[in-house]
Amino acid sequence: MITVTPLPAFDDNYLWLLHRDGLAAVVDPGDGEVVLAALRERGLRLTAILITHHHADHIGGLAALRRVWDVPVYGPRAESGKIPGLTQLLDDGDRVALPELDVSFEVLAVPGHTLGHIAYHEAAQKLLFCGDTLFVGGCGRLFEGTPQQMYTSLQRLSALPGDTAVYCAHEYTLSNLDFAHSAEPGNSALGSEIERVRELRGRAQPSVPSTVQRELQFNPFLRCSQPPLTESASAHAGKPLHDPVEVFAALRRWKDGYKSKIR
Ligand code: ZN
Ligand code: FE
Secondary structure (H helix, E strand, O other): OOEEEEEEEOOOEEEEEEEEOOEEEEEOOOOHHHHHHHHHHHOOEEEEEEOOOOOHHHHOOHHHHHHHOOOOEEEEHHHHHHOOOOOEEEOOOOEEEEHHHOEEEEEEEOOOOOOOOEEEEEOOOOEEEEEOOEEOOEEOOOOOOOHHHHHHHHHHHHOOOOOOEEEEOEOOHHHHHHHHHHHOOOOHHHHHHHHHHHHHHHOOOOOOOEEHHHHHHHOHHHOOOOHHHHHHHHHHHOOOOOOHHHHHHHHHHHHHOOOOOOO
C-alpha cells in the first residue's frame, strides 16, 4: 500500500507526497524546498511529479525539484503553455502508471477553476487528487471556466465510489463549512463535521482527506438539487432558481463575497 503524506506549504496549501519502499512521487509541488526537505528527511528517491493545473502555488517548485531530480513531470496538455517543464502531456481518460509505487491513475478533465484542470483518480486504492476543484465542504473559484463546466466537473468527481479519499490542495475546510452552514442551516451532518474539523485543527492536524460519501452529505456545491439549497440560493439571488446549474452558480457567487467568521 502507498503512503500519502501532506506537506503543508505557504498559508494553507498541501503538497501531497506519495511514497512506498523508499520511492516517492509528489502532486502539485508549489514549493520545491518543502518537497526536497521531505524527501531528504525520509530518505526517499523521487520518481515522478504530477500537476493538476497551472497556478503558481501548484507548480512553483518544479524548477528547483528538477534541478535535483530528473524525473517525468505529468500535467494537463491544455495548460502545457503555462507550465514550464511538463514532460508528459495528459488528456481526459489517459492513464498514469507509476509501477515503482504500485499505483495507476486515471486522468479526469475537470475544467472550471482553470480550463485545463485535471484530477488523478486511483481506482484500486481509492485515491483522488483533485487540486483546486473539490475542497472539503467547498469547491474552487471559477477563475477561467463557466458554472456549467465546474458543475459537470464536480458531478464527475462525486460520482466516484463513496469511499474514495479526497485529497485536495488547500486547508479551506473551516471557512467552507461556515459558508455551508449559512447555505443549509438545517443539515445535521454539518454540525458534526464542524466539530470534527475544529478538534483536528485545534491540534494543527489536516482536515484533508475527506471522502466522496462524506462530501455528498454536507458540501453545498454537490447538493444543488436539494430543496433547502435551491431555496437559500434563490433567496440570495433574489429570484426563483430551478436548474441545479443556476443554483450552483448562485451558491458560488454567494461564497465569493462571503466573509467567513471562522478559519
Ligand atoms: Zn489554483
Ligand atoms: Fe491553489
